[in-house]
Amino acid sequence: MNRRRQIYEGKAKILYEGPEPGTLIQYFKDDATAFNAQKKGTINGKGVINNRISEFVFTRLSHIGIPTHFIRRLNMREQLVRQVDIIPLEVVVRNVAAGSISKRLGIEEGEPLPHTLLEYYYKDDALGDPLIAEEHIACFGWASNEEMQDMSSMAIRINDFLCGMFAAVGIRLVDFKLEFGRLWDGDYSRVILADEISPDGCRLWDMATGEKLDKDRFRRDLGGEEDAYTEVARRLGVLQDDG
Template sequence: MSRRRQIYEGKAKILYEGPEPGTLIQYFKDDATAFNAQKKGTISGKGVLNNRISEHVFTLLGQIGVPTHFIRRLNMREQLIRQVEIVPIEVVVRNVAAGSISKRLGIEEGTQLPRTVIEYYYKDDALGDPLITDEHIACFGWASQEEMHDIADLAIRVNDFMSGLFAGVGIRLVDFKLEFGRIWDNDFSRIILADEISPDGCRLWDMNSGEKLDKDRFRRDLGGEVEAYQEVARRLGLLPEGDTTVLDLEKHRKNREKK
């Protein structure tokens, strides 16, 4: 498929004009950022793996009735998606204390929370994506009360499904980030799941060893980022044991482009 006009470039993805009205092409980059882009780097092959993992999770969510923007994967780094109006709220679902909630509330990292916690953050890099409440969302009109009910319901459904999915392959779903968008039909809109679900936006710990299999390896200078992402893909059945074909093909493509 020929590359079309670029619509938007974020920290981990680029959006291009799609082949049909109402569609976009989502391209997964190898760029890695942390701490609101204060730390930057590259994880070679990350985009390829995130494309496959996100495709897999979104496909399964679609099969259980969760509405998403995903249409199909086009190639190693690109997906065809529905164009949505992004709700400017990052939704963080927490099952285990880790990261900012541990720092804010003094809860030891790794503590199982008594119940799942849903947090909302305002999507604004310049402000550092601040934590917000339902009152802020209502006050500034970022989403209606009905939309927030839909978002919370979908977040819990996604969490229930993904917790089981990852537990089945020996991975503890600690927390994860979701983004939602509006699909319009004349004057009416509905909320659907957008963005991606991958080790970039999830904390995934090995159930036995506690080893981190996500972007915390980059945030905390632990190393082994590619291997961690590969391990998640292998456990989900997307990359056979010992097989690095996906990344080898990507390396071959890059070498061909240099010639």
């Protein structure tokens, strides 16, 4: 039985108290939700694959100087991470129109955007994570100007790196969501990348066929979710060793 203290349970992950102060264990579930949890299901083996993909991506990002909460993967479904105060924003990076921006602004899915777009959503399940402007963030004090600078510059660097990383394995990075947290050191904090980067929070299209290799397969009842996630992991080369 698992006797560790549970800190938080989200839609796709659980956070447990970590072995040392300032650490948490991030457990990846197979549960999948969409449309603010109105649609629920499971994708068999998703937690195992996302744990691996997120480990791979966060490790690569740390190599290019992005500070992240990731410390190390512990086992098939768990990783050790630094404890942060999550900033209540979802930072969405878009290269190509798809999903909510297509619906909201009537832009055809697949239309490349004139330039990379950053959007901010207020993280609040009860409100359905509404799209907000930077003015709202400043007005309500959800993040400081300096934190906004840090998050936006990291988001652009992450996008540049990930576009290349996925393109190298024949995948187009259409859009993705990031979450950041405050890492405290006494009275001071700095912003680091938190949460996960996986096909749950990215749109990944096969460059040759346009096939969707991400959670839209679940959201849109396309089927083949397991195969799609496994294909992303296989192309990134993260399913080779055990443990």
